Amino acid sequence: MEQVVDKAQSKTLKVSVLSQLRNLTLLSILLIAWQLISTKLLSESMALLMPPPTALATAAWELIKSGELLHHLLSSLKRELWAFLLAAGAIPLGIAMGWWKIVHNQMDPLIEILRPIPPLAWIPLSILWFGIGDSQNVFIIFLGIFFPILLNTITGVKNVETNLIRAARCVGANEWNVLRRVVFKAAFPQIVTGIRVGLGVGWMALVAAELVGASSGLGFLINDARTMLRTDIVIVGMLTIGVAGLLIDVIIRKLSRRLLPWSVGLSK
């Protein structure tokens, strides 16, 4: 019996690895084509604008070895983390707005005006307010993270099943406990969705903010490399931004699945 299961498992494992590999066919062909084109077909000055994958690998290795890549990645991550901690204030605000009508009615006009302004549109004003540096960057990222968390929290709170709240009240829960033990918990999967979306938006805003107003970070790295025409570094920087963004999302998804085993909606 166990053997059968083992066999079946190893078989499905093999199949899944194989099909994963098969999915990479197009990517591999493109990489090879890229390599051939930029080494064999392009003139030297053109190849400078489109360095081959091998050159990128070398550049990446250089950046990793010197610790430069890690340094810039960490300073970007640090800003994202700070902005997230500040933007987490959207959670209590969102709960209050979803729960008390009066808070919603008062806050809503303000938020409806501010929300459609893209974080990037704040860059000029924020440079005047904060100067160039960490606080200005953090402010831009904060704007990117804040609204997705806020809106998702409000929706989550409004969609809590009435009967769950009633069930808590009728076994003696007071208002505070209803909010803390039921409403917050029931809205939590939606709040996590807000955090995921927010960190994604924040990460994009981060790079833009660093392009113009920073002396470290991945955005700074690629902009700085541009002035020196180091396209290999530019592309390595871009790929790092993509991979880091993906990893942040994967980590949050894994964490939330671990922390919320009861929540089916989060599995996708």
Place this chain on the structure above:
Amino acid sequence: MSRLVVSDVCKAYTGKNTTDSVVALQNVTFTVAHNEFCSILGHSGCGKTTLLNMIAGFERLTSGKLLLDETPVGKPGWERAVIFQDYALFPWMTVYENIAFGLEMKKVPLKERTYVTEQHVQLVGLAGFEKRYPHELSGGMRQRVAIARALAVDPHVLLMDEPFAALDAQNRAMMQNEMIRIWETERKTVIFVTHSIEEAIKLSDRIIVMTCRPGHVKENIVVDLPRPRHEEDPAVTTLKRRIRSLINKELEDESCTAKKNGL
């Protein structure tokens, strides 16, 4: 003592316009004695849930009185615990945590809380499932958790709104028997809303038959038969026939909205 007096209770839901308002209940009057099992039977839309919600404190009465031991019922509280048709278990809590929740809210000391929770896990037959989450349980088991959660706070009145309606016939029959067993172990005043005449007869000391909307009491029937009650028992079949004819007559009534709506 926990005697529930429903006296001249009316409930109107007001819509945006006055023409939208619905009179759900009109002059409902009956009394449920201490530790009595009382079923409320009536057609869909006659206001059974509305009545239960008012007793629970979820909704306000338009007029009339609801007295529990001579005091008007107020905000929702543990004295009137509710068991919902859709169970309304907290999905992020285990079986054990769900059952202990009310005791925690009542600030029962930890030692007693553990004891009472375990006792209720046993009572509803869920020993061994304490660490499971609601989504890992069958419908019948979920309803057992809901029953244990409500009983654990030792309410004066237990309010149940079609608690077994979502179960299949077999589970339903089993849960009815379980309900009798549990109620005989832990006597309570129970208000039990149902659509099923058989279920009402099987369980109740008293059956309140409601008219169509606006609902009021059509008949207040005391069921004085020993338990367990068997379907073939002549006394049971006679009672069943009597209630069925009452309900059918209600449907034939001109003013019955349910019939007009083709229900």
